[in-house]
Amino acid sequence: MLQPAAAKVAAPAASDVAANARLLELSAELRCLVCQNESLASSRAPLAEDLRREVRERIAAGDSNPQIISHLTDRYGDFVTYRPPFKARTLLLWLLPPLLLLIGLFLLLRQIRRRKSTPSEVDPAQLAALRKEFDGTSNTQ
Template sequence: MKRILACLFAVSVMLGSSAAYAVLPDEIMSDPVKEARARDLSRELRCMVCQNQSIDDSEAPLARDLRLLVRERIAAGDSDAQVLDFLVARYGEFVLLKPRLEPHTLLLWLLSPLALAGGGFALWIHNRRRAKSAGTEDLSTAKLTAEEEARLKQLMSAEPVPEQPV
C-alpha cells in the first residue's frame, strides 16, 4: 500500500509541476520578487545556441551565462528595460524572442499580415473572374435556335429505346 501511495504521489508531483526549467538551484536569487523578475526576463530572451528556446528553458552553457548575467544586472538595481537594453546592445536584437517594433523590424512584423491580405485579395480576384466567366456561359438562360428546337421536338416525340439487360 505504501508503494502505491508513493507512486501516486510521484505521479501527481510530476503532473502537477509546471514545465521543467533549466535554471539550476545555485542560480536562484534569494529574493523571490527579484527571482520572479529574472524568470520573466529569461522567458523573453533567446538562447543563442538553441535559437528557438528561451534561456529559461535551455540547458546550454551560454544560456546559463545569460541567466547569471540577467540576475547580476537585477541585483545591481537595473530595471527590466535596462537589462533588456544591455543585452540587446551586447548581443543584438536576435537575443529577443519577440523583436521590438522598430523601423528596421517593421518588415518582420508586417510580412505575415501583408501575405495574408495578398492571398485574400488573390482569392477575391479569382472568384470574381470565375463568377464573371460562369455568368457568360450560363446554359439555363440560353435560347435555342429554330433548328435546335425542331431537333429537340423530334427527339422527345420518338419512342423510348427499351433497356438492354446487362
C-alpha cells in the first residue's frame, strides 16, 4: 500500500513577504471598480483580480506606492482611490460635507434661539382670571 507523501510548504522569500505586504496595503487603499464599495483586497470580481495582478507586477518592477496609485488613477480615474486628491475636480467632494455640517449647525442654533426668545401668547382674559384667583387665595389665608 502506498503512503501519501507529506506535503512541504516552501518558505516565502523575504522580498515576497515585503511585496505581499505592499500588495495588501495598496489593495486596501484602492477601490474595486465593479463592486465600488469594496476594497480591491476584499473583492472577488475578475477586474479586481486583474488589478491586483497589475499592482503585483508594478511592485515587482520596483515602482513605489505613489507611482502605482498614480498609474492606476491615470488609467481609471480618481474613483479608484478611497482618498481622492484635493484638486479642482474633487473640490465639491471635499468641501460639501463640512459645508453641510456648518449649515445644519447654524439652522439648529437658529431654531433653538427662536424657541427661547419667542414669548408664549397669553390671553388677557385668562391672565386676569388667574390674577383674581391668585389674589383671592392670598387674601383668604
